Amino acid sequence: MLGYIVKRLISLAISLFVASVVIFVVVEIAPGDPASFMLGINAQPDTVAALRTELGLDQSKLDRYLSWVGGMLTGDFGTSYTYRTPVVQMIADRMWVSLPLALYALTLSTLIAFPAGIFAAARRGGPGDLAVTGATQLGVAIPNFWFAMMLVLIFAINLRWFSAGGFPGWDKGFWGGMKALTLPAIALALPQAAILTRVMRSSLLDILGEDFMRTARAKGLTERQALWRHGLRNALIPVLTIIGLQFAFLLAGAIIIEQVFFLPGLGRLIFQAITQRDLIVVESVVMLLVFAVIVVNFLVDLAYAAVDPRLRTRT
Amino acid sequence: MTLLRIENLSLAIHGTPILHGISLKIAEGEITALTGESGSGKSMTAFTTMGLLPKGTSTSGTITFDGTELLTVPEPKMCDLRGREIGMVFQEPMTALNPVQTIGAQVMETILIHKAMPPDQAEERAREVLVRVGLPPERFPLTRYPHELSGGQRQRVVIAMAIALRPRLLIADEPTTALDVTTQAQILDLLKRLVKEDGMALMMITHDLAVVSDMADTLNVMRHGEIVESGPTAQVLREMRHPYTRQLFEASRHQADLGKAKAEAPLLSVQNVSRDYPLPRKTPFGPRPMFRAVNTVSFEIKRGERVGLVGESGCGKSTLTRAILGLEPTQGGQITLAGDPVWRDGHPNLKVRRKMQVVFQDPYGSFNPRHRVARLITEPFHLLPDPPKGTDRDTAIAEALIAVGLKPEDANRHIHAFSGGQRQRIAIARALIIKPDLIVFDEAVSALDVRVRAQILDLMADLSRAYGLTYLFISHDLSVVRSITDRVMVMRAGEIVEDRPTADIFHAPNHPYTRELMDAAPQLPDFPEAQDAPHPAL
Numbered sequence: 001m002l003g004y005i006v007k008r009l010i011s012l013a014i015s016l017f018v019a020s021v022v023i024f025v026v027v028e029i030a031p032g033d034p035a036s037f038m039l040g041i042n043a044q045p046d047t048v049a050a051l052r053t054e055l056g057l058d059q060s061k062l063d064r065y066l067s068w069v070g071g072m073l074t075g076d077f078g079t080s081y082t083y084r085t086p087v088v089q090m091i092a093d094r095m096w097v098s099l100p101l102a103l104y105a106l107t108l109s110t111l112i113a114f115p116a117g118i119f120a121a122a123r124r125g126g127p128g129d130l131a132v133t134g135a136t137q138l139g140v141a142i143p144n145f146w147f148a149m150m151l152v153l154i155f156a157i158n159l160r161w162f163s164a165g166g167f168p169g170w171d172k173g174f175w176g177g178m179k180a181l182t183l184p185a186i187a188l189a190l191p192q193a194a195i196l197t198r199v200m201r202s203s204l205l206d207i208l209g210e211d212f213m214r215t216a217r218a219k220g221l222t223e224r225q226a227l228w229r230h231g232l233r234n235a236l237i238p239v240l241t242i243i244g245l246q247f248a249f250l251l252a253g254a255i256i257i258e259q260v261f262f263l264p265g266l267g268r269l270i271f272q273a274i275t276q277r278d279l280i281v282v283e284s285v286v287m288l289l290v291f292a293v294i295v296v297n298f299l300v301d302l303a304y305a306a307v308d309p310r311l312r313t314r315t
Numbered sequence: 316m317t318l319l320r321i322e323n324l325s326l327a328i329h330g331t332p333i334l335h336g337i338s339l340k341i342a343e344g345e346i347t348a349l350t351g352e353s354g355s356g357k358s359m360t361a362f363t364t365m366g367l368l369p370k371g372t373s374t375s376g377t378i379t380f381d382g383t384e385l386l387t388v389p390e391p392k393m394c395d396l397r398g399r400e401i402g403m404v405f406q407e408p409m410t411a412l413n414p415v416q417t418i419g420a421q422v423m424e425t426i427l428i429h430k431a432m433p434p435d436q437a438e439e440r441a442r443e444v445l446v447r448v449g450l451p452p453e454r455f456p457l458t459r460y461p462h463e464l465s466g467g468q469r470q471r472v473v474i475a476m477a478i479a480l481r482p483r484l485l486i487a488d489e490p491t492t493a494l495d496v497t498t499q500a501q502i503l504d505l506l507k508r509l510v511k512e513d514g515m516a517l518m519m520i521t522h523d524l525a526v527v528s529d530m531a532d533t534l535n536v537m538r539h540g541e542i543v544e545s546g547p548t549a550q551v552l553r554e555m556r557h558p559y560t561r562q563l564f565e566a567s568r569h570q571a572d573l574g575k576a577k578a579e580a581p582l583l584s585v586q587n588v589s590r591d592y593p594l595p596r597k598t599p600f601g602p603r604p605m606f607r608a609v610n611t612v613s614f615e616i617k618r619g620e621r622v623g624l625v626g627e628s629g630c631g632k633s634t635l636t637r638a639i640l641g642l643e644p645t646q647g648g649q650i651t652l653a654g655d656p657v658w659r660d661g662h663p664n665l666k667v668r669r670k671m672q673v674v675f676q677d678p679y680g681s682f683n684p685r686h687r688v689a690r691l692i693t694e695p696f697h698l699l700p701d702p703p704k705g706t707d708r709d710t711a712i713a714e715a716l717i718a719v720g721l722k723p724e725d726a727n728r729h730i731h732a733f734s735g736g737q738r739q740r741i742a743i744a745r746a747l748i749i750k751p752d753l754i755v756f757d758e759a760v761s762a763l764d765v766r767v768r769a770q771i772l773d774l775m776a777d778l779s780r781a782y783g784l785t786y787l788f789i790s791h792d793l794s795v796v797r798s799i800t801d802r803v804m805v806m807r808a809g810e811i812v813e814d815r816p817t818a819d820i821f822h823a824p825n826h827p828y829t830r831e832l833m834d835a836a837p838q839l840p841d842f843p844e845a846q847d848a849p850h851p852a853l
Binding site: 003210211212214215216217218219220221222225229230233234307308309310 | 365367390391394395396397398399402403405407410411412413414415416424425428429460462473476477596
């Protein structure tokens, strides 16, 4: 088991290194001068030169890479050109919205998908299965921004249970913050829950056909007992994979939902940074997202090993 | 005392009749065998008794277990009987256990699910049962996972789960079919011992008449969902009143007419060949340990010879085969076919590859279901520098199909239209079509029923005589090897321990391991009537 963890940690470190090089190359070394790109085509040459010095573009490429990576390791992500504030502060502010939102949505989607998938698989081909499968079709097909607007229309405008958008901040109290995130989390969770339900259902159905399920029945387990005791854990591997992918997506891919609900999240930050050509922010946020994805994958790998003993011995 | 009485049992799945009026009795302390070919309904009889039928089945008749009518008993009561009163052992030990639970938990579950005793006692009982089936906790702690055990050990765990609560009836569905002969002998002994010690009744389902003749008190021969003959085993095998019983028996001991091998010039030469596999590292940065699957093996096969390679799983016979076929490089030694090396300059030598073909075990998995037979059997043409086209190609296809006893028109059909035996004929046609010198048969008849197997063995013998083909015949089944080879090599732990003419080796094995194999293999009894069947040479 320890060997497995060490091995996964090594691959995590290598992935991070490769990702940082790729991001650096794409943003800083790709054709065109970052400084003149950031300032636009009408910029004065001396302004460009000043920015070049400020960004350290007159140094060698290796020095720039090392100081960028070194800065990130020590918590210094540089200063946003547009806002003139430390990038690390901007990201931290947004993270306090995006991370809870992603976790909230993921929890909701898992809470919906597990029971729904198990319910459908246990009633394969029956009316319950058809209803669940039909609902997941719908869940995948409905665009989440439309669904978000419907939620606003019903729960904010008509029923007035929630506010239509904005985020009061966590300093106004935990429940206030959660309340503001509820509609966005539901809007985000719906399509994810639909996908996860389908994965859960088909994964369980595969397992239900396995020989060891028959063995379990021969021991005297009822169908339901066999499903819970032997089916579920075996069916988890593909489900964990999807959950990992979904978390990474929810963290940064919430941009449309953030727009609908006026949430100051990471998605909006990167969108604004791109439109304002603030490369320093873009670079840092992308690296951070890559970091999050890789760490989540690492956690998923550990979860695999916890679920399946065969993976612990294989290296 | 009769424990299980099946009377006039019929079964249909979605309207298709599967069983027709089955009647049989099993008494306590008795072994009753159901035998027959695949599709004869023997497993379905077992699953009906267990109440584990797929959806959409309808049954009639009665199954009475100690006064309880199993076909009409409510499901909760049936769940209570399963595992407690009736246990079941399955064919495939590799997949019959839950891979994510320890063996201890799985054996204990049988006890706990029936609330037979509190958890600490259940653990104690699990330990006892595992000892009984030959898995002492000192060597096989309860915390082991199934993937850490061999096939035979896993089958012992499955048996332990089935007998943990001392059921009065044990149903064993082909319990040794997936196992090696020596493991098979051990498992059969174990089952016999359990019946004797516990007075348990055993319903044994097997296609193997030799196993039956050795084990069963009563024999039921099944065909097309009916019992065609039944009675005490010795009597049934002596009298064989039904022609089908006789056919099965004769096919089981079938001897193909090989003719005299025109073995002269050497064809395949294997010199000091070794093959290593890397194992997982013990520590994250430690060196990779190597496993030597084939250890400096040397032998020769002469042109026209039919040579068998036998050994148990893991002995290296498949690894050796892949090396001979040039599918993998070797770590030492030289393999040549008619003087040309099969592996040259780090690549398989195409010139040699086109002189060798292989026929695999699984007639269902080794064909692409979307292609027609014509395309399937012409696959080896890509090995030729100038493959035949147009009418030449059609002629080649027709010739190959006729040679294996099929019709030229079959070229336009898809593979699903053919039975298992016909598919194996197509596999042989695919091997024949480029007129190879050497054909490797890798367990090529192991998945076939005995009567089909006898036909395929005859076909192989005919082709060998007609075309002077050289065969390397790999199998774990000694009786098959005996019937189709001139010479046998016995492989163990990566080495060939004995290499002698088939007749000699079966008459008087030299090496202790060969003797062990022969002793473990179940034998058909010699009855005077059966000896009337053609039984040449040996």
